[in-house]
Amino acid sequence: METLTEVRAAIDTLDRRLLELLAKRQQLVEAAGRLKPQNDAGAVAAPERVAQIIAARRQQAEAVGLSPDVAQAVWQAITDAFIRFETEVNQQQ
Numbered sequence: 001m002e003t004l005t006e007v008r009a010a011i012d013t014l015d016r017r018l019l020e021l022l023a024k025r026q027q028l029v030e031a032a033g034r035l036k037p038q039n040d041a042g043a044v045a046a047p048e049r050v051a052q053i054i055a056a057r058r059q060q061a062e063a064v065g066l067s068p069d070v071a072q073a074v075w076q077a078i079t080d081a082f083i084r085f086e087t088e089v090n091q092q093q
């Protein structure tokens with residue numbers, strides 16, 4: 001992989017896989033939102049679970065050669081976005 005164009009093509013391919021995994025994650029979050037009591041913002045936000053996820057992903061990142069700070073930022077953004085998504089699901093069930 002020698003050119004910026006090649007590197008970007010590889011990033012696009014990898015991002016496609018990430019999108020598919022995030023779509024599967026969304027289905028699981030939707031199921032979680034339906035299992036929680038309706039209109040329960042505290043249950044949806046589950047801050048203790050988010051803290052557990054962030055700590056675990058930091059450790060798991062180190063094991064696979066990913067910067068723990070990058071992992072924390074990514075999973076903070078993921079959980080923020082999915083809490084917003086799950087809030088909609090939880091209100092509409």
Ligand SMILES: O=C(O)C(=O)C[C@]1(C(=O)O)C=C[C@@H](O)C=C1
Nearest residue numbers: 032044045046049050079082083
């Ligand atoms: O574990 C849950 O309770 C979920 O609803 C899933 C999830 C997640 O995205 O991983 C989403 C919202 C909560 O803040 C915590 C975690």
